[in-house]
Amino acid sequence: STMSAAEPIFSQGEDCKPGWTEADAQYNEADTHLAILGKPVMERWETPYMHELATAAASRGGRVLEIGFGMAIAATKIESFPIKEHWIIECNDGVFQRLQNWAKEQPHKVFCMTRIHCLKKPGTLTSLISSRLLKPGGVLTYCNLTSWGELLKTKYDNIEKMFQETQVPHLIQAGFKKEKITTTLLDIIPPEECKYYAFCKMITPTIVKD
Ligand SMILES: C[S@@+](CC[C@H](N)C(=O)[O-])C[C@H]1O[C@@H](n2cnc3c(N)ncnc32)[C@H](O)[C@@H]1O
Structure with missing residues (x-):
């Protein structure tokens, strides 16, 4: 890439949403980096951090909702805890395919979705999670x-x-x-x-x- 480290990843007002679903999920050969639409999306060096987030998310057990599957790092950690159900939303087609294959091998029941199907009212994701999804x-x-x-x-x-x-x-x-x-x-x-x-x-x- 010609992009220098000093430039922001997304320019002011840039909207990647329209093409994101169908854009190629570019996992590199070593499976250490995921890029979509030329943007760096996930990198394996984040693993210790993803494990912390997963540990926090699974700390109450029960039903865990995860948004964004990426490289399955957090998801795999979540599966290591005694949870009841694992719901995962992933909107990119290529990543979703990986998710479906991964889901078959997991110890807990995994539900794969491309969006929140129950969403009836518009609103921000955090307010949705706060008011309607979280117990x-x-x-x-x-x-x-x-x-x-x-x-x-x-x-x-x-x-x-x-x-x-x-x-x-x-x-x-x-x-x-x-x-x-x-x-x-x-x-x-x-x-x-x-x-x-x-x-x-x-x-x-x-x-x-x-
Ligand atoms: C940083 S990666 C997630 C990394 C993941 N936690 C891991 O441990 O590998 C972000 C993921 O979220 C997905 N994503 C981004 N926006 C989304 C949305 N609105 N709904 C569902 N998935 C989304 C991307 O396609 C990408 O796979």
């Missing part, structure tokens, strides 16, 4: 490493401050209580070639529904 006591965790990586290159040198200022207001807007939002940090050394993340820490949110 009281249920836990939400998530990341958006491309956005967070960009914020940590340009606006923040403190990851907890970044999370407090750019994430917590949206979570509160979505109906979660401030005192139910906690975070833990993970030390990590991203590879120099990584285009979307260069910070030395990652943050795992645990958001419990009241």
